[in-house]
Amino acid sequence: MSEFAEPIAKLIDEFKRLPGIGHKSAQRLAFHILRTTSEDVERLAAALRDVKERITFCSTCHNMTDVDPCRYCTNPNRDQKLLCVVEEAHNLLAVERTGEYRGLYHVLHGALSPMRGIGPDDLKIRSLLERLRTLEVEEIILATNPTTEGEATANYVGRLLKPLGIKVTRIAMGLPVGSDLEYADEVTMHKAMTYRHEI
């Protein structure tokens, strides 16, 4: 097979480095770029540059932000007595989309995983403890993922927080709303039964 001209080959290689993009997709994207107008390409390039230059992590809660501290941390209407701990910034958005939660956040940037060499010092745990010295939080909600790593992280953070005398809760686990019991796997069903509540 003959090779593409160098600039195209280079672009294909760059696309291939992105998650979820294989060789064929990379090729398709590269040829799409070739066909688009210069203005479109400029806009894409500017957007890429912008996101790197302007988006940083909040020095308080470690969420993605274009202002530091971020809008969640500085918004006076948010409940300063509630703090929700999540693994990643996109998890924060998932909680936020409910529109129900009006408290503060803390993004850990990962979960404990000895297999990948990720320990407590690689997560934003120390800064969480420091934040709690100044905040008057009454409840901390641990909303790490329901995976073994997420559970271990919640458990670990919970242990650290216990001596502080703050109420620590773990988000409930159970059935997805709007589905049928029939489709629930056993583990989920078991959790749903374990954490049932009185009505």
Place this chain on the structure above:
Amino acid sequence: MNLALLEASGFRNLSGSLSGQPGLNFLWGQNGQGKTSWLEAIAILGSTKSFRTHHLSETVTFGGQAAHLTAEVHRRSRVEKLEIHLEGSQKHLFINSKRVSVGDFLGHLDSFLYSREEMAIVRGEPGERRRFMDRGVLSLKPGYVQILADYNRTLKQKNALLKTVGEDGTRPPQFNDLLDVWNVQMVEHGTAIHRARTEYVNQLNQVLDARLFGNETVTVRYQSSLEGRGDLANYAKLITERLQVRREAEIAAGHALIGPHRDDLEILADGKDVAKFGSSGQQRSALLVLELAQLNLYHRHFDEYPLFLLDDIDAELDRDRIRTLLDHLEGQVQVFVTTSKKTLAEEYTGRAALSQIVSGQALTAVLIEN
């Protein structure tokens, strides 16, 4: 459930179709003609997995592009068409020509296999017997797969943590808290595994035909690695205690010493360990008794029998045992038997459907004419 028709194209050396009748089905042929491949095709249509390879792509005929397997399955009054299309690393699954997910595909053509490799359950390492128990639990409770996955993941993470301890015993910061955290999940998932296996082995004992093959009585016993260390009825408390007591030993060893990943299943003939004290015939009998018990348990649970696949039956069992076994199964379970012995197949003329396998093709009733 009954397999009425199986069609194969592009799969190993098979071509054409194999028809099945309820009851006994003999596949007779010389070695290397494709008898086992037909059984493999049945197993793949049931489980989407092969008992010969972990890579389904290897089952595509050498030099070919894709393999396609189609089964017509009769379940009570219903007829279902199951299909698997293998191409590259992809597999596409269909029920009645509609594309479905793996989860929906499973359970429509379940089968249990008896083959030479299965003897490892009796003679091999404890891991073989743990897998036997886990497969058994899975056949009744598909959700168990998540419990196993969570436990194995936790075990790997814990082992990785234990390896961070230096040769001189120096521990990384917060090591003790981290070990506690992983141990919490060892307790949670380990207890679930212990409970599921205990229940399964109890049920197995209730349904096994202990004296099917002669005078000795076959029983099984789940042997927890925590046996003799306290009250197994309260496993969560026991494993929590043991994790505490053996904590330093686990750190020194650099891997997890406590948990159901160290358990075993005792297979006993007249109360004696058949792997150690049984003859090879007794070992085969014991394994068959267990496999049949799995069929019975399946039947008790789902009110229908899965298929039973017996690979190379005469290499594994003597004629008396074969007769006992097939008489026992006849009329209840659909059985596919492969053999290279023509005389054995001939013995069942009139009682069984006979197919001769030649170069991957199933030829019907050739034997009767000969």
